[in-house]
Amino acid sequence: MKAAIMGYGTIGSGVYEVLLKNTETITKRAGEPIEVKYILDLKEFPGTPVEQKVVHELSAILEDPEIGMVVETMGGTTPAYEFVKRCLETGRHVVTSNKALVAAHGTELLEIAADKRVSFLFEASAGGGIPIIRTLYDSLAGEEIREISGILNGTTNYILTKMYEEGWAFDKALKTAQELGYAEHDPAADIEGHDTCRKIAILTAVAAGKEVNFEDIPTEGITGISDLDFSYAARLGVSIKLLGNCKCEGGEAWMEVAPALINAKDPLYSVEDVFNGILVEGNMLGMSMYYGSGAGKLPTASAVVGDMIAAVLAGRQPKPFGWSRERMTVHAAGELRRRYFARFEGSREQKRDDVRETFGQVKWIVLEGQDEFAVLTGEMTEAEFMAAAEKVAGLRQKIVVRT
């Protein structure tokens, strides 16, 4: 099998490295060698071992009938979408790590692949090194999935871990993440939850077999989380994590990306630093959890290589994979009843009666020397919470409690 890699950045060069380092294992599993013939990139990489393989035009790949497979690790949708589409249309398998592409154009690309009898695989697009997509699609094929909840973004989990364990402020944690290469120069996609949103959309679509429009998912990042929130969390013995959530019932989904309070007994509690953790509940299986490197060059590249081997083995007879054009009905998770952590300005004494009247029984948390107080509410919908909070007035923070 002769392949091309489109985009020779962190992941693309990692794929090349994994193919070189584990050649023997990969050849044995795939039943034939997988050789990278071209690398498509804007840059030249002079003096490196791949120098002779670099091309700058997609046509070099499309016009070479030897190329049976293309790896897309460019990221973004332009020009990745056009490039991938043309590779599939000309009968090449495509393996990608690009969650933006899969979330935005997965349905169409899966259809083209099925039509051309080639594979379009994207294990590396969610969960990095955690083999969650194949698990959901193949291993749990007999399950009706009830819930997927995951820490799906290593950058934000690193930031929240440092805020929790070291007491750092958000800005310091973000700056350190950038210095360590975990966060991009423009960290918006990570810290505003967009990355997690696309990943939970992909996981839900694979599990349910229906298209999920990521734009339907209410998405909140971690920029509103302060060290003061972590002071309250420490008092409660809980942590705060950014979660992508989906609860399914009757073929519909209740979804959300948002920070959540997580107690120490929850398997997601101990997922630290840049690791990812994904919890899956099936109606027969019960609860299962998957944990591993969420990001990083080699873990993600390894997931790409696993897909490359699968594509070689499937050949011109790929199994059905992915989801149909049928659109999942996505509701806001806020329609479900859950508990909230909320901070209000003023003092407990001032507002005790208002809180009791609107929220009923709550757990109070008061920190020394603050002109505010916090409560843990009972179970309610988001609309009920907002109505009650408005009556109390002075809402400073609201974080859902994971149950």
Add this chain to the structure above:
Amino acid sequence: MKAAIMGYGTIGSGVYEVLLKNTETITKRAGEPIEVKYILDLKEFPGTPVEQKVVHELSAILEDPEIGMVVETMGGTTPAYEFVKRCLETGRHVVTSNKALVAAHGTELLEIAADKRVSFLFEASAGGGIPIIRTLYDSLAGEEIREISGILNGTTNYILTKMYEEGWAFDKALKTAQELGYAEHDPAADIEGHDTCRKIAILTAVAAGKEVNFEDIPTEGITGISDLDFSYAARLGVSIKLLGNCKCEGGEAWMEVAPALINAKDPLYSVEDVFNGILVEGNMLGMSMYYGSGAGKLPTASAVVGDMIAAVLAGRQPKPFGWSRERMTVHAAGELRRRYFARFEGSREQKRDDVRETFGQVKWIVLEGQDEFAVLTGEMTEAEFMAAAEKVAGLRQKIVVRT
């Protein structure tokens, strides 16, 4: 697809239940309905919905050309081995949950299946509801697996959890496990480690692509673990778990089934009760962990059903799967250097000089009112440990420390 279930006990009836409950999902994923036409069992099940499907002779299945798939959930190797062999030889897919069968005869049965172009699948034979076998074989196909360590037996993990959390003695924990239906009337296979031994043998064989003889694996159960050991563990802030272990390098394996001290930072530490947890380290992936119901009727049955769907989809073109006839060289994990927890009779004062002389620097643990003391040693091989322990004399307990 018309199927037969051989053995209508806990797992077999669970498979029937999952097929009924999730019919719609399963039919969609498999692309056709999967119908159970026969149930082979010694019993009759009068008055149940399966009454009309029960047969008592294998020939009823073999002679019906409609039967394309057989589920084996009898357990043990006699007559499961003969029955499965004949089903494969007559061109039926076989899906099994039977670790004893797979560990003892997997190589031969995989060869027959490949020869007849049918699937022989056994996801449910290790890790219960955790989809670990497909993950190792498919998703991590591009990895060189460095380590597999798992809590693979729900019964023993329940017993050890109760001893740790409730301070129960071994006998009380075992008796309760039996009353709850977690432990068999004859619990030897679980508590003496034989079940874990077969499972780690299967996982290693799948990961490495070589046959692993489970008889080569040094195996120790939990019958020697006392509540006194847990008193020391509590003092150290660690737990004790029964682990199946494999470390691989250069195509050879260092293996063991034995109780181990696990510290609170280890992802396996929080795997409690009847849950299983499996840690996998790959050379590119780094560390990953899989967690779920290790036993139980429906989780295990769900894994069987996942395999049934895969067999339908693969049809007469199954992908290569399993391992070759090449035998893995298995060394005792005791050849590797690791730390030990050891209890000796006598007092610290009496034996301080002997311990220092033979073990060098150790960490001492002394509990009030005991005629003994314990130490945590530095890293050494098992042979070095035993030689040193003999010089100190009075060894009462030795438990390896997981690192």
